[in-house]
Amino acid sequence: EAQVTQNPRYLITVTGKKLTVTCSQNMNHEYMSWYRQDPGLGLRQIYYSMNVEVTDKGDVPEGYKVSRKEKRNFPLILESPSPNQTSLYFCASSLKGTGSYEQYFGPGTRLTVT
Amino acid sequence: AQSVTQPDIHITVSEGASLELRCNYSYGATPYLFWYVQSPGQGLQLLLKYFSGDTLVQGIKGFEAEFKRSQSSFNLRKPSVHWSDAAEYFCASGYSTLTFGKGTMLLVSP
Numbered sequence: 001e002a003q004v005t006q007n008p009r010y011l012i013t014v015t016g017k018k019l020t021v022t023c024s025q026n027m028n029h030e031y032m033s034w035y036r037q038d039p040g041l042g043l044r045q046i047y048y049s050m051n052v053e054v055t056d057k058g059d060v061p062e063g064y065k066v067s068r069k070e071k072r073n074f075p076l077i078l079e080s081p082s083p084n085q086t087s088l089y090f091c092a093s094s095l096k097g098t099g100s101y102e103q104y105f106g107p108g109t110r111l112t113v114t
Numbered sequence: 115a116q117s118v119t120q121p122d123i124h125i126t127v128s129e130g131a132s133l134e135l136r137c138n139y140s141y142g143a144t145p146y147l148f149w150y151v152q153s154p155g156q157g158l159q160l161l162l163k164y165f166s167g168d169t170l171v172q173g174i175k176g177f178e179a180e181f182k183r184s185q186s187s188f189n190l191r192k193p194s195v196h197w198s199d200a201a202e203y204f205c206a207s208g209y210s211t212l213t214f215g216k217g218t219m220l221l222v223s224p
Contacts (some may be wrong), residue, residue, distance in 0.1 A: 066207040100146055102160050
């Protein structure tokens with residue numbers, strides 16, 4: 001089944017403790033992206049990757065890191081999480097990095113930073 | 115900067131009634147336009163998309179949307195709402211990256 005998977009689905013952590021949220025897709029997509037969703041703000045893009053080893057900042061990149069060493073994986077790293085990063089995070093992928101291609105979304109990761 | 119506006123935060127519609135969700139975009143040229151739906155606890159699912167051509171596009175689950183260049187709008191419609199349509203709806207636009215609106219929560223009353 002074609003899908004985008006994220007792990008973990010739920011995570012509660014403390015301020016300053018490094019964490020990684022994994023994202024993997026099995027559709028051989030070139031483009032991958034991370035969003036955060038907050039009430040009343042919709043989805044905001046954190047980082048995106050047009051292909052392996054090519055990443056770029058989205059609208060809200062502060063406090064996040066990403067890497068794209070393999071085509072299928074696009075982990076999101078929070079090196080020193082803070083409470084304002086408590087949010088619902090979505091990974092998405094599409095065949096190519098142009099808007100004409102549908103983005104497929106993962107199920108989301110709900111992160112709480114205390 | 116590119117922006118997408120969904121003026122209605124919440125909308126309540128009676129089951130069987132028609133639905134229209136509003137979306138306005140701000141962009142230098144006609145971007146690609148999308149409507150996504152998010153059911154509670156779920157990810158986003160694409161309902162429909164517009165790139166060019168016929169300004170009335172059909173999507174899944176009986177939804178359609180009309181692109182109006184003069185109004186910079188891409189409103190989502192459904193002639194008869196079902197209780198299962200209760201969800202949050204997001205309009206999005208862009209080229210290489212998507213800009214999302216803040217969403218409209220649809221409530222369906224019996």
